[in-house]
Amino acid sequence: MQLLELPNEILERIISFHDTESPFDIGLLEKPKSALAPQECGDDGIRLMSIPPTANKQYPLKVLTLTCRLIRSLTLPILFKHAVLHPLLLSDFLSFLKKHNLPHRVSSLVAHLSGHYNHVHPAWWARLLNEVPATSLGIVAPPEVFAELAGIHSWSNDAWAFDMPLQILRFDQSLDAARTRIDYDDLPNFLLARPWENMLYNEGSSLSAYTTYEFFLRRTPSLLTALHFNSSAAGDSLFANLLGFSFVAIFPFYNHVDEVLKCIRKMKKLQRLLIKLCPQPDSTAFHDEMEIAGGALDVHDPWNECETSWMLIAHTVLFLTVEGDLGELHMDDVQIEGVRDNLEHSLNERLHERWRYQEQGSGIWRKIFQEDKGGRETSPG
Known part of the structure; x- marks a missing residue:
């Protein structure tokens, strides 16, 4: 029997073996690049x-x-x-x-925005979401474009120091939510276009800013920074309903991480949190940017900022242990052998009473649940 003589159902089954996850997702934890x-x-x-x-x-x-x-x-x-x-x-x-x-x-879906598109009517994202009921929407764009989408001031006066041409924002929604219609005549804020359940934000690398004078005074061009300082009502509503959040960056300043964590503290329904502050183990980002800097970068500064950030993250996790529903923390940086022991020790020391580390090298902490007298599971404290 020839291949084309097979029933369509069998041909579809054969073709399905080439089905894969989104190729875009492979690079979500790396330095953003054009889609x-x-x-x-x-x-x-x-x-x-x-x-x-x-x-x-x-x-x-x-x-x-x-x-x-x-x-x-x-x-x-x-x-x-x-x-x-x-x-x-x-x-x-x-x-x-x-x-x-x-x-x-x-x-x-992944949309690549190289500039501003407010002149398009109806809004491109509203048409896209209405006509294609995809459960995942990713956007690759310069940081100021994300601020425009959210309808807020970009807070990017120091953007020149960071050299972040692209960042990644991704939202996930349920299939039921994907089928709802957006009213073109009464457009919501993009952040509230859907009842988004999961959010990922990849800011890219801050390494070039470390070469500037008093780098710690520079403000990172970031949607999360903008939402924090603008006291965005749309941003607060988005945060209040998220179940999963991932923050990815390469050596952000600890004071910027603190700004991000202030946003995370508003995510009271959050169940899963992933944070990554270092390059992938096989990444050449650090070496490449060191070469560009021509030796004007103190290699200790990024790591010191990272270590301070870990302590701030632990405090926020403990806050959401009591004030929220957070049940899982994933610190992806444990993949880097040189920082693994320090990172694990730092978080275990602060979380051990309320959180259990799943396995050495896993980077996953889960909240400890206890049974009350009625046999129901409750969080400690």
Whole structure:
């Protein structure tokens, strides 16, 4: 029997073995980079992510779409399960999805914004969310663009010192929430466009700012800093309903981490918290930026800031132990062998009475639950 003689259900099953997680998610904990570069033009002028075959797990799916019409029709729903787009090409993107009956097949979206798009009406994000019920929306953009989306002042007078061309914001929502409609004539604040359940914010690297005079006085260009100092009502409403939050940065200043933690303290319903303050173990970010700095960076400064940040994080975790629902803390920096013992000791020393470290090297702490006299689980204290 020839391959094309097999029932469509079996062909779909064969193709499904090439289904993968979003390629975009692979780099979520690394220094942000463009979601659209390098690029190529796809069907109907849609710009698709083009990565060398050895690095792109979706490459077999792209090859399958070129084999024949039948295989192509069966492959497209998986190929576009995770889609990347530019807001200025939104109409073409939506037309392509409708033409191939794909809107409900897309589970995650990534939009790359190179600049401001307030002139687009209705708002590109409202059209996108209304017409594609994906449960995950990621945005790659300069920090000032996130402030614009949130409708607040950017607080980025020191942006030049940090050299953060791109940052990443990602929201997750339930499938039911994804199916609700946004009123174009009564647009909500972007932060409240959906009842977002999970949020990830990757700020990128602060290393270049360490080369400036009195670096600790510099204010990080950050959506979270802007939300904190603007006392944003939309930001507070967003924080109040989050169940999961991830903060990723490369050697942020401890006073900036304190600003972020003030936002986290507003997340009373938060159940899971992930924080990462160092580069990936195999990252060359530190070496690369040291070379650019030409030796004008004291290597001890970033690590000292990191150690102080860990203590502040422990205090916030204890606060949410009593005042919130936090049940799991994930400190991803334990992957770095050189800081693992110090990090584990620092947090264990402060959390041991209320939190249990799951396993040495895991980076995961979970709140200790006790049984009351009625046999129900309660948090200590």
